[in-house]
Amino acid sequence: MEKEIVKLISDAGSVAIYPHVSADGDAIGSSLALGMALRNAGKRVEIFIEEDIPTVYRFLPGLELAGFHNEEDETADLNIALDTGDVGRLGSRAEFFFKAPCSINIDHHITNTKYAHLNFVDALSASTGEIIYSLLLELNIPINTDIAVCLYTAIATDTGGFQYQNTTADTHRIVAELLSTGINVGEVSQRIYDNTTYEKLKLNARAINLLELYENAKLAVVTLSLEDIQSTGAKEEDCDGIVNIGRSIESVEVSVLIKERSKNEARINLRSKTYVDVSEVAAAFDGGGHTRAAGCTVNGSLEEVKGKIIEAIKDKL
Ligand SMILES: [Mn+2]
Structure with missing residues (x-):
């Protein structure tokens, strides 16, 4: 991760996080993980969503940080888009996203259009969740069980349960660290996969x-x-x-x-x-x-x- 991005996040007093429209497990898991971590580090945090969180992900911790954007909402010091390859994927929130004095785009889509002030795109990462894991290490913010559950969900869903070609040795190394925080994989899997209506x-x-x-x-x-x-x-x-x-x-x-x-x-x-x-x-x-x-x-x-x-x-x- 570029030092400039780490420093900007470190120095910000308030941060707003933007997952993409039709948010999936990676977008939601990464946003909640980063949101909780930055809150634990003493920042004001909001996650602006485009639609309601899908039922399947409502078991995740940190949901209280997520909500819809209102006209009265103040602009944060820093807006961060996660897992969002282009401006279109910000949907109706795009205008508000560019209002902050500084915007950052963290993503792993190879087609990312680098639309923010600062962009970190790693197409070799299987998920944005893996990038957020590394970012939290650089920020020196401890990864507790709640954050780990969100990152695990992000990584597991974007790799199709570690089956897709994008799964790497690093993916497994990161997940091993996440599991060592004590998350219950059986329970998380059941929530994600065995809850079809x-x-x-x-x-x-x-x-x-x-x-x-x-x-x-x-x-x-x-x-x-x-x-x-x-x-x-x-x-x-x-x-x-x-x-x-x-x-x-x-x-x-x-x-x-x-x-x-x-x-x-x-x-x-x-x-x-x-x-x-x-x-x-x-x-x-x-x-x-x-x-x-x-x-x-x-x-x-x-x-x-x-x-x-x-x-x-x-x-x-
Ligand atoms: Mn993704």
């Missing part, structure tokens, strides 16, 4: 039924309309993980989830297994992400979007 399960069943294979079964596509999601009683956040269903098929290299946002807009999640760089596919549609996991937003009807996405991927297979 019936509605989410029904949505998964629908997704499996809708799954299509293309390009000699190397490409899996699930297209979900708003009606598909609503009819199962599932929530938007329940779409999380559906893209992995296609990825789990033996022959599949690229798995795509196309989710209708409105009549003329769809959100795309992309996953690959061994050789296709899906961050390139996403970037072609002004999106971003990692080599094996990326996303973008595409305009058009669901059928049009599906056509565009298949066209963009098929030459890479």
